[in-house]
Amino acid sequence: MKVFITRRIPEAGLQLLREASIEITEWTEKRDLTTAELIGYCKSHQALLSAGHNRIGVEFLEACAHLRVVSLHSVGYDNVDVPAATRLRIPIGNTPGVLSGATADTAFLLMAAVARKAIYMHKKILQGAWGFSDPTADLGIDLNGKTLGIWGLGKIGYEMARRCRAVYGMRILYHNRGHNEEAERALGAVRVSFDELLAGSDVLSVHTSLTPETAGTFNAGVFRRMKPTAIFINTARGGIHHEPDLIAALQQGVIWGAGLDVTNPEPMAADNPLLSMENVAVLPHIGSATQETRSAMATLAARNVIAGLRGERLPNVVNPEVYM
Ligand SMILES: NC(=O)C1=CN([C@@H]2O[C@H](COP(=O)(O)OP(=O)(O)OC[C@H]3O[C@@H](n4cnc5c(N)ncnc54)[C@H](O)[C@@H]3O)[C@@H](O)[C@H]2O)C=CC1
Numbered sequence: 001m002k003v004f005i006t007r008r009i010p011e012a013g014l015q016l017l018r019e020a021s022i023e024i025t026e027w028t029e030k031r032d033l034t035t036a037e038l039i040g041y042c043k044s045h046q047a048l049l050s051a052g053h054n055r056i057g058v059e060f061l062e063a064c065a066h067l068r069v070v071s072l073h074s075v076g077y078d079n080v081d082v083p084a085a086t087r088l089r090i091p092i093g094n095t096p097g098v099l100s101g102a103t104a105d106t107a108f109l110l111m112a113a114v115a116r117k118a119i120y121m122h123k124k125i126l127q128g129a130w131g132f133s134d135p136t137a138d139l140g141i142d143l144n145g146k147t148l149g150i151w152g153l154g155k156i157g158y159e160m161a162r163r164c165r166a167v168y169g170m171r172i173l174y175h176n177r178g179h180n181e182e183a184e185r186a187l188g189a190v191r192v193s194f195d196e197l198l199a200g201s202d203v204l205s206v207h208t209s210l211t212p213e214t215a216g217t218f219n220a221g222v223f224r225r226m227k228p229t230a231i232f233i234n235t236a237r238g239g240i241h242h243e244p245d246l247i248a249a250l251q252q253g254v255i256w257g258a259g260l261d262v263t264n265p266e267p268m269a270a271d272n273p274l275l276s277m278e279n280v281a282v283l284p285h286i287g288s289a290t291q292e293t294r295s296a297m298a299t300l301a302a303r304n305v306i307a308g309l310r311g312e313r314l315p316n317v318v319n320p321e322v323y324m
């Protein structure tokens, strides 16, 4: 049995695959494969382990319908045409849970960095501009006692809310498809309408998945319904905000600041105006990038491959309908 891996993954996952006597082919070039290349490699393999965000679309899936499993090294699966995979009875695996803490840490650090203009001030030192200290200049804002709004209170949203409640005593509002009873009980979180979330949040943090319903939601009209003092945080997917509208909202003072771990497109161009704004912090999609978390993700992704190749149900399957 052979698995094709699209980017190097941590040793913990590779070791599990070797122990299960699975032959590994790794793509080691530092660029994404084209669909044609991916099809070419997968023809001679029975499993695909996709790290990074290769498009797993209908063209690929139809050409590789022999695959017993497509295992993602991520929790997000917006890069996959899941209905097509289900139709072709290809199980799709992902890595939920193990990255929730690390990704929430990233949202939290972006929030704190924006509130205190930390990245911008660091850049000023590098430019030799640490000069005379003016007590009225470069002031940030306190987060203590402020209101956090979470859009998408699932696993990562919950971890972000828990951190903000514990450290800053923040009041938690959330808008989610259903109730999150644990968050309501443990954190006093209050479920509100989307409009109330926009109007009531001092910090609004996005944690939904990227779907046709959530794509482009944060646009000019939505930013205008937020507080002019609000901080917008997105660690979910860049496609959920409209980037030119976000730039304009920040330039015009419609909202106060933004912290992004995800951009649209990725990578972000080095001359993007967001990178030179005072109240903005941008990271290059490093939400889950800790040694422990990436090893845990590699382990889950390898377990999905092993189960798929053995004809067993994947431990974490995105499309359980394939088993019906
Ligand atoms: N920056 C990074 O490196 C990472 C980013 N992510 C992103 O974070 C996302 C969330 O991950 P998890 O918390 O594990 O997923 P999850 O499935 O536990 O939580 C997502 C929540 O959003 C809610 N939701 C979805 N669409 C909605 C809508 N239209 N309106 C209201 N609520 C909606 C769901 O009900 C669910 O509660 C992933 O899909 C992925 O895109 C995940 C890991 C790392």
Ligand SMILES: O=C(O)C(=O)CO
Binding pocket: 073, 074, 075, 076, 077, 099, 287, 288
């Ligand atoms: O898991 C995901 O969805 C990511 O974005 C990277 O960890």
